Amino acid sequence: MCDPVTLTVLAAGVGAFGQVRGGQAAAAQGKFEQKVANQNAQIEDRNRIDAISRGETDQRNHYRRLAQAMGEARVRNSGLGLDTGFGSAASLEEDISLIGYEDSGALAENTNKEVMGYDINAANYRMEGAAASARGKAAKQAGYIGAAGTLLGAAAQIKGKMPPKKAG
Numbered sequence: 001m002c003d004p005v006t007l008t009v010l011a012a013g014v015g016a017f018g019q020v021r022g023g024q025a026a027a028a029q030g031k032f033e034q035k036v037a038n039q040n041a042q043i044e045d046r047n048r049i050d051a052i053s054r055g056e057t058d059q060r061n062h063y064r065r066l067a068q069a070m071g072e073a074r075v076r077n078s079g080l081g082l083d084t085g086f087g088s089a090a091s092l093e094e095d096i097s098l099i100g101y102e103d104s105g106a107l108a109e110n111t112n113k114e115v116m117g118y119d120i121n122a123a124n125y126r127m128e129g130a131a132a133s134a135r136g137k138a139a140k141q142a143g144y145i146g147a148a149g150t151l152l153g154a155a156a157q158i159k160g161k162m163p164p165k166k167a168g
Contacts, residue, residue, distance in 0.1 A: 005158050012154030016147035023143015030136015037129030044122035048115050055111030062107055066100035 002010070073096055077089040084090060 004161055008154050008157050008161070012150050015150045019143045019146040019150060021143070023140040023146075026139030026143070027136040030132045030134070030139070033132035033136075034129035037125045037132060041122040041125035041129070044118045044125060048118035048122070051111060051114045051118060055107065055114075058107050058111070059104060062100070062104055066096070066104075069096050069100070 070093055073089075073093055074084050077084050077092070082089040084093065
C-alpha cells in the first residue's frame with residue numbers, strides 16, 4: 001500500500017492529466033466544428049454564385065419572351081391594318097412593355113433576396129466556426145488552468161501531511 005503523500009501525488013497527477021486531455025479534446029472538437037462551418041459557408045458561397053447565374057439566365061429568357069410578345073402584337077395589329085405607332089395598338093405594346101419591365105424587376109428582386117439569404121447563411125456559418133474555435137481554445141486553457149489548480153491543491157495537501165521541521 002502507498003503512503004498518503006504518494007497517493008496524493010498520484011491522484012493529483014491523474015486528475016491534472018485528465019483535465020489537460022479534456023481541454024485538448026475540446027480544442028480538437030472546436031477545430032472540427034470550425035472546419036465543418038467553413039465548408040458550409042463555402043457551399044453557401046457556391047449557391048450564391050449559382051443564384052446569380054440563374055437570375056441572369058431568367059432575365060435573359062424573360063426579355064426574349066417579352067420581345068416575342070411585342071413582335072406577335074405588332075404582327076397581329078399590322079395584320080388587322082392598325083397603325084402600331086398610334087392608338088390602341090401602340091397602347092397595347094406599351095402595356096406589354098410595362099408589364100414586362102415590372103416582371104423583370106420582380107425577377108431581379110427575387111434573385112437579390114436569394115443571394116442575400118446565401119450571404120447571410122455564409123456569414124452565420126463563418127461566425128459559428130469562429131465561435132467553435134474560440135470555445136475550443138477556452139476549454140483547452142481551462143484544462144491547463146484546472147490541472148495547475150489540481151497540482152497546487154495537492155501540494156498544499158502534501159505540505160499539511162508533512163511532519164514539522166525540527167529546529168536545529
